Amino acid sequence: MTIRLLIADIDGTMVTRDKVLTARTCEAVARLRASGVMFTVTSGRPPRGMAGLVAQLKLTAPVAAFNGGVYVKPDLTTVLAQRTIPPDVARDTVDYLLGEGMDVWVYQGADWFLRDPEAFRVARERSNVGFDPVVLRNLHAVLDAPIKIVGVSEDRALIARCETALGERLGTDASAARSTPYYLDVTHPEANKGMVVREASRLLQLPLEQIATIGDMSNDIPMLEAAGLGIAMGNAGPEVQRVARHVTRTNDEDGFAHAVESFILGEPPLARTPLGLPPRVRACLFALEGVLVQTTHLHARTWKQLCDYYLRRRARASGLPFIPFDEVRDYSRYFDGRPTLEGIRAFLISRGIELPDKTVHALADRESALLSELLRQEEAESYEGALRYVQAARAAGLRTAAVSEGSHCGEILLSAGIASLFDARLDGAARGASPAARDPLVAAQALGVHPEEAAVFESEPASIAAARACHFAYIVGIDRKGQAAELRRQGADAVVTDPADLFVQDSAASRSPERREGDAQYASGIQFLPASDASSS
Numbered sequence: 087m088t089i090r091l092l093i094a095d096i097d098g099t100m101v102t103r104d105k106v107l108t109a110r111t112c113e114a115v116a117r118l119r120a121s122g123v124m125f126t127v128t129s130g131r132p133p134r135g136m137a138g139l140v141a142q143l144k145l146t147a148p149v150a151a152f153n154g155g156v157y158v159k160p161d162l163t164t165v166l167a168q169r170t171i172p173p174d175v176a177r178d179t180v181d182y183l184l185g186e187g188m189d190v191w192v193y194q195g196a197d198w199f200l201r202d203p204e205a206f207r208v209a210r211e212r213s214n215v216g217f218d219p220v221v222l223r224n225l226h227a228v229l230d231a232p233i234k235i236v237g238v239s240e241d242r243a244l245i246a247r248c249e250t251a252l253g254e255r256l257g258t259d260a261s262a263a264r265s266t267p268y269y270l271d272v273t274h275p276e277a278n279k280g281m282v283v284r285e286a287s288r289l290l291q292l293p294l295e296q297i298a299t300i301g302d303m304s305n306d307i308p309m310l311e312a313a314g315l316g317i318a319m320g321n322a323g324p325e326v327q328r329v330a331r332h333v334t335r336t337n338d339e340d341g342f343a344h345a346v347e348s349f350i351l352g353e354p355p356l357a358r359t360p361l362g363l364p365p366r367v368r369a370c371l372f373a374l375e376g377v378l379v380q381t382t383h384l385h386a387r388t389w390k391q392l393c394d395y396y397l398r399r400r401a402r403a404s405g406l407p408f409i410p411f412d413e414v415r416d417y418s419r420y421f422d423g424r425p426t427l428e429g430i431r432a433f434l435i436s437r438g439i440e441l442p443d444k445t446v447h448a449l450a451d452r453e454s455a456l457l458s459e460l461l462r463q464e465e466a467e468s469y470e471g472a473l474r475y476v477q478a479a480r481a482a483g484l485r486t487a488a489v490s491e492g493s494h495c496g497e498i499l500l501s502a503g504i505a506s507l508f509d510a511r512l513d514g515a516a517r518g519a520s521p522a523a524r525d526p527l528v529a530a531q532a533l534g535v536h537p538e539e540a541a542v543f544e545s546e547p548a549s550i551a552a553a554r555a556c557h558f559a560y561i562v563g564i565d566r567k568g569q570a571a572e573l574r575r576q577g578a579d580a581v582v583t584d585p586a587d588l589f590v591q592d593s594a595a596s597r598s599p600e601r602r603e604g605d606a607q608y609a610s611g612i613q614f615l616p617a618s619d620a621s622s623s
Contacts, residue, residue: 089123089315089350090292093283094342095301096129096139097214097266099319102338105214107142114343115143121351124290128154128282130234130265130305132193133162135215152193153265153305154285155233155277169274170194170231175259179272180225182255183237186248188270191236192225199228206240207268233277237270245270249304263305271305280308300345302326302337317345331577332538333557348538353560354580361479362580362588367559369540370479371529372472374490374513376545377564377585379502380467386417388456392449393433400439409437423546425491426450457494466501471586472564476507478589485509487529509533526553543585550576562588 094100101107118125127143128150129136136149145160157166171179176192183190189206192199198219200208212218222228237252239245249270252262261278265271279301287294295314299306302319303326310316310329318330319341327333332349335341352364359365375381393411401408411417420436421429430446441449476486487510488495495513499505510532526549530540541560542553547569553561554577563573563581570581582588 088296089298089353090296091124091126091286091290092118092298092300092346092350093279093286093309093313094125094127094299095279095303095306095309096127096131096136098302098321098337099300099306100127100139100337100342107139108340108343110340110343112143114346117351118346123350126150126286128279128309130269130271132156132196132198132215132234133158134196134217137162137216150279150282152234153261153263153271153273153277153279154282155273157285168233169277170233171229171235171260171272171274173229173231175256176229176232176235177226179235179252179256179260180229182252183235183248183270186237186244188237188239188244188248190225191219191238192228192232193234193236194228194230194232197228199225201225205238207238233273235272236265237272238268240268242267263303263307265303265305278308279306280312283309283312298350300334300342315349317349327557328555331554331557358590359482360590361475361482361484362590363541364560366539367484367541369485369487369530369533369535370476370543371487371489371526371533371540371558372476372508372543372585373545373549373564374488374495374498375492376566377543378468378472378476378488378504379498380469381498382417382422384457384460384464384466385421386413388453388460389413389417389421391456392453396449397437426453454493458497461494461497461501464501465503466498468502468504469584471584473504473507475585475588476504480507485533485535487511487533489513489526489529526558527556530556530558544578545573547572547576550578553577 100111115125124147126145126147126149127136127139130153131151133151133156136151140149140160140162148157148159148166150157156168158164159166180190189200189202198215199222200219201222203219203221208219237248245264245268249262249264252270256262258275260272261275262270262272283294283297283299286292287297294312297313298315298317299309299313300317300319301310302322307326307329310318316330317332317334318327320334320336320339332345334345334349348366352366354362354364372378390411390413397411398408416433420433427446427450430449434441479486486508488499488508490513493513495511496505499508499511510529512529512532526542527537530537537556537558540558541562542558543562543564544550544553545564545566550561550563550573561577561579562585563578564585565573565581565583573581580588
């Protein structure tokens with residue numbers, strides 16, 4: 087995945103809890119520019135509240151304030167576009183928040199309005215944004231064209247509850263999302279960070295896949311979902327981390343800089359090892375079937391032997407005709423890629439047969455025994471390219487594991503003569519179950535590595551999705567069945583027909599002329615929204 091633009095949240099992401107922009111963060115932004123990756127920020131802050139950060143980072147691109155409610159040039163005063171809340175919706179919102187016992191702030195034009203200057207978080211907000219609020223008794227007086235309304239409370243549970251309730255109440259008239267555990271931001275429905283990503287994509291003519299985003303709060307979720315690469319901070323809540331491709335360190339541990347170094351500049355093609363993997367990868371987890379060895383024909387033969395035996399006996403007992411198991415059609419339709427018990431039941435139903443669970447389990451056990459016998463008699467066939475790749479990975483000092491849904495991982499590796507190439511092997515029997523998707527976390531633990539240090543090689547879409555949910559460093563989809571699009575959709579970072587396709591012939595990654603041209607255009611101040619829209623609501 088080639089990333090050409092990174093859009094970052096500010097509070098909880100780029101700055102520490104003390105609102106400090108660290109030297110390492112500034113260096114990371116400079117490295118992005120030097121590597122040809124464009125950069126800008128989006129925040130719930132008002133434009134004036136971003137002045138120090140814009141100056142320190144020497145930003146030259148337009149920024150999106152108020153979660154995309156206002157787009158301004160880096161001078162923070164030239165408005166390119168703004169989206170305001172309709173007055174009737176604003177009045178209803180203010181009344182609702184006040185009725186729930188919250189303090190309420192209103193941002194309209196360049197000003198910040200509130201009722202109590204001594205209320206909770208006012209002093210902190212004043213320090214963050216760098217200017218004083220205007221105190222008003224009646225907030226309805228400044229609801230002609232508000233850009234953002236904020237409900238503020240020390241009660242985190244109240245903020246979370248009102249986020250859901252107010253969102254339902256507003257419907258399509260406005261958007262409500264937490265920007266911190268204490269703030270509930272209400273903005274125009276199109277003033278959200280997901281729209282910031284889509285506007286950038288449209289105006290820079292970049293596909294969403296080439297845009298990365300990083301954030302920590304629920305109001306960052308739309309941009310993490312819209313971008314090709316979403317990164318959650320280590321201090322983000324589980325609902326935010328769940329939608330992200332990667333999880334970095336916390337904002338007090340230079341998580342932004344770590345994300346830039348590891349997930350942006352440390353990803354192919356900007357940085358890659360001869361194995362075609364990010365430099366941080368210390369281990370490789372390989373699915374056994376479909377990636378390392380070809381076992382389809384072995385399984386098909388054992389199922390035919392078992393099913394024909396059962397169907398022939400049943401035909402004799404019932405007087406019905408015997409219809410043999412089709413080794414190609416029946417196996418691919420009912421067994422290939424399915425858990426064993428599910429496959430047996432599906433096949434039997436196709437023949438109008440329903441058996442008790444005890445009998446189904448007995449059939450599964452018999453097939454397992456038949457496969458063991460066959461593996462002792464014949465040699466399992468490994469994929470030559472995969473074998474070369476595993477050998478190269480071990481030569482590079484990476485740890486390796488073979489993972490299987492079935493209970494024959496060790497037997498198949500021995501039959502193929504490749505058992506010595508793996509530091510760990512895990513199968514359904516070792517895990518005590520045979521789930522629909524292989525469990526990559528268990529394999530990573532067996533190798534003593536964290537998921538962000540491991541690459542996963544899988545051929546099944548469900549297994550790709552499972553690896554993505556665990557935030558592994560790199561996920562390689564092995565497409566041997568013509569399902570590349572589905573593997574990518576489930577979260578594969580790269581899709582190849584064989585692991586050997588990842589070998590890097592030329593490790594020097596250079597930028598294309600198109601990228602250099604795009605960088606120059608962006609640095610000159612390309613607008614995220616047309617200037618003609620600057621007064622639109």
